[in-house]
Amino acid sequence: MMRDRSTRSATERLARQSGRRQAAGSPLNIEWLRHVVGFPERGVVVAVSGGLDSMTLLHALSAWRGSAGNWLHVAHLDHGLRGAASAADARLVAETADQMGLSWTVEQVDVARLVAVEGGNLEAVARRVRYAFLQRTAERLGAAFVATAHTQNDQAETILLRLVRGTGLDGLTAIAPVRRLAPGSAVQVIRPMLATPRHRIAAYAQRHGIRFHKDATNDDLSRARNRLRQIVIPELARLNPRLGESLARLAAQAREDSDYLASVAQGWLQRHARRVDRRLALPVTELAALPPAIRRRVLHTVAQQDDYPAVAFRHINAIEQTLLAADAVGKCLDLTGGRTVRRVADALVFA
Amino acid sequence: MMRDRSTRSATERLARQSGRRQAAGSPLNIEWLRHVVGFPERGVVVAVSGGLDSMTLLHALSAWRGSAGNWLHVAHLDHGLRGAASAADARLVAETADQMGLSWTVEQVDVARLVAVEGGNLEAVARRVRYAFLQRTAERLGAAFVATAHTQNDQAETILLRLVRGTGLDGLTAIAPVRRLAPGSAVQVIRPMLATPRHRIAAYAQRHGIRFHKDATNDDLSRARNRLRQIVIPELARLNPRLGESLARLAAQAREDSDYLASVAQGWLQRHARRVDRRLALPVTELAALPPAIRRRVLHTVAQQDDYPAVAFRHINAIEQTLLAADAVGKCLDLTGGRTVRRVADALVFA
Structure with missing residues (x-):
């Protein structure tokens, strides 16, 4: 060849x-x-x-x-x-x-x-x-x-x-x-x-x-x-x-692909995530507009913290299914280790 | 949960x-x-x-x-x-x-x-x-x-x-x-x-x-x-x-990830590929600067044409290994079906 x-x-x-x-x-x-x-x-x-x-x-x-x-x-x-x-x-x-x-x-x-x-x-x-x-x-x-x-x-x-x-x-x-x-x-x-x-x-x-x-x-x-x-x-x-x-x-x-996708998600987070005290807020409108491959990684990066039990596919899925809709304001989901994610106005707040 | x-x-x-x-x-x-x-x-x-x-x-x-x-x-x-x-x-x-x-x-x-x-x-x-x-x-x-x-x-x-x-x-x-x-x-x-x-x-x-x-x-x-x-x-x-x-x-x-990576590669091609007659030229400097995940997909998209025998991993690998270096000008590789890719100055030319 x-x-x-x-x-x-x-x-x-x-x-x-x-x-x-x-x-x-x-x-x-x-x-x-x-x-x-x-x-x-x-x-x-x-x-x-x-x-x-x-x-x-x-x-x-x-x-x-x-x-x-x-x-x-x-x-x-x-x-x-x-x-x-x-x-x-x-x-x-x-x-x-x-x-x-x-x-x-x-x-x-x-x-x-x-x-x-x-x-x-x-x-x-x-x-x-x-x-x-x-x-x-x-x-x-x-x-x-x-x-x-x-x-x-x-x-x-x-x-x-x-x-x-x-x-x-x-x-x-x-x-x-x-x-x-x-x-x-x-x-x-x-x-x-x-x-x-x-x-x-x-x-x-x-x-x-x-x-x-x-x-x-x-x-x-x-x-x-x-x-x-x-x-x-x-x-x-x-x-x-x-x-x-x-x-x-x-x-x-897979490592090359995964590294690239992670870098895109990381870049988005640097531009859009706001930290308030020990909480982290993401804008829902921008999040919903992301391609699913990047949105999943953004959510996983924020939801997963060292030393906590692992956040699984079903957690990320639940956030996407439940907290991104227009009528989701006020709703809250549990993550692992007592952490939560709550929909507040146009933001997802991870605590 | x-x-x-x-x-x-x-x-x-x-x-x-x-x-x-x-x-x-x-x-x-x-x-x-x-x-x-x-x-x-x-x-x-x-x-x-x-x-x-x-x-x-x-x-x-x-x-x-x-x-x-x-x-x-x-x-x-x-x-x-x-x-x-x-x-x-x-x-x-x-x-x-x-x-x-x-x-x-x-x-x-x-x-x-x-x-x-x-x-x-x-x-x-x-x-x-x-x-x-x-x-x-x-x-x-x-x-x-x-x-x-x-x-x-x-x-x-x-x-x-x-x-x-x-x-x-x-x-x-x-x-x-x-x-x-x-x-x-x-x-x-x-x-x-x-x-x-x-x-x-x-x-x-x-x-x-x-x-x-x-x-x-x-x-x-x-x-x-x-x-x-x-x-x-x-x-x-x-x-x-x-x-x-x-x-x-x-x-x-995998479909979500693959679709996103393909769309990034497609966007790069629309900005950088030049068509001359039936040939297609890619700029080597910009290509070499791409993350490997995107570069591989750009090369595969251009190398693979409908109705030709499939271009394999080894072809893409050979292009990356052989044609992107500074001293590669004039070199040429065969793809499948009689097609070729040749290094001409700062371009890869697919014919």
Whole structure:
């Protein structure tokens, strides 16, 4: 399809890049990493569970830029969920880091006890505690990045899982290749293997004799994710052997589309939202004139606040159905966490 | 979640609407149909294969507004693919229309022979021939609408099928509830049961003793769609019993997002594209400054022309990778169907 009539430089450049990747055989997306400002010089904390993916990530990062210097630090959180196996994972990670001459941090948290005391879903609590640990570690060391070992397979599973549970475009963006670790944090989470299928990771690990503990992360997997992985994805892969690539491309395109739509909604809010005390008011006439794609995002941005339970599609739908009509003045809807939205004259007031 | 502090009118209105639907038990999305301008007064050709879905659609349309008057016409295309069974389908449709006092058109096409002569995929050719027949019939009768019996299940299958084969946001819009039958045609295709799960259609058919021929449409189903229907979807439905609803909502939201993004791209093209003879030129500096979501759509709109083989993601990607750089002047890429795009000074020229 592609033909270059004047020079062959573009094709050659692509071949060269691809050749470099092949030669290295690295599971890292090195071409992409080169464009991430400050990576890895400004410091990388690599999250290592002891499983195949993260032990491979650790090896590949070190092999790529050499383990000399102090840019790479190994972090492991022992969730205390699997007794002796948990302790063995922590030992493997620390030993490997020592052998590579890397500094490391291992911490232990009793996630099961946390859930018993504070409630919540085990998987979600473990994830929250783990990312808090990684952030703490990165900030203590002054590292700009936390690297995690998410793969193209994780990306495909996440897209399908969200699709099944119900999602829109924004949910299909799935796992971000790079993003701020938490709102306001200077630390970024980066996924250098997000474009890499797991079979390539396994091949690299075997080639380099990488030690890892099998199934170390499977305790974290929800039953739904396991069913997708074991039943649904193999069936879909029969229809398209390059399923992972197709889904990864969808996620990347969805991210571009979603980012653009969010920026349009944000621009509208900057021009039209008025803040009165701790309340926020939107003009109904202008809101009603917006294309639905932008109106939904404006409403969701205002309705959703950090640390509150998530505002869902049905809340946004209810606002559109109930509060935008001419006869809606005085009406009020509840959002999550005790918040409300009330129609006052030509304004929607979020409190 | 929803509470109305002043009056209960919004809740009551919803309850009333839902009550009306329940009372009627109709598989049609009647609330939505009321908002479609000209439906059904300006004439409806209903496409009836003889299977469960379309025989139910015929019954429900007639039951909704009465079969009196000449707004409803029954159309059946015998694809000639299943010998005696095909003829029996045609007979059932004509007999049913006669019993209901409705006018009807039955035509026969030898789809297998067409494929043998002209080539192409059986399913795609059958579809093209069928829609041409429906358009011809509607235009002959001066009907504004062609109604088809697509269900929420068809919508879910289409989304998953596209997802597996590789798609972006625009493909996730899947089956449109209403759209122009062909570019430039005054006839609209409308799907009054697109929000209805098949089990409700089957229940309605049983309640009303609707006659239909089993599996009449299954010849048209691709093997991939059958595998999805029989293996993948039941497994996904175990994870979310309301899967069909979630996917239908995704399609509706994707349509709003996609329409908005297309309108922004269209607006940019109207301001920036120059036509010279039969060529079209885009300014590279302005193009490069666009957000990727809009740039991709601008390029796709210009690269894709009716009646040419489809331009794919890889073509758009190649244009972005190869022709936008400063050193790309003079380079040229092939699109499908012998078309090209060439970098000339600060312009991309599509020929």
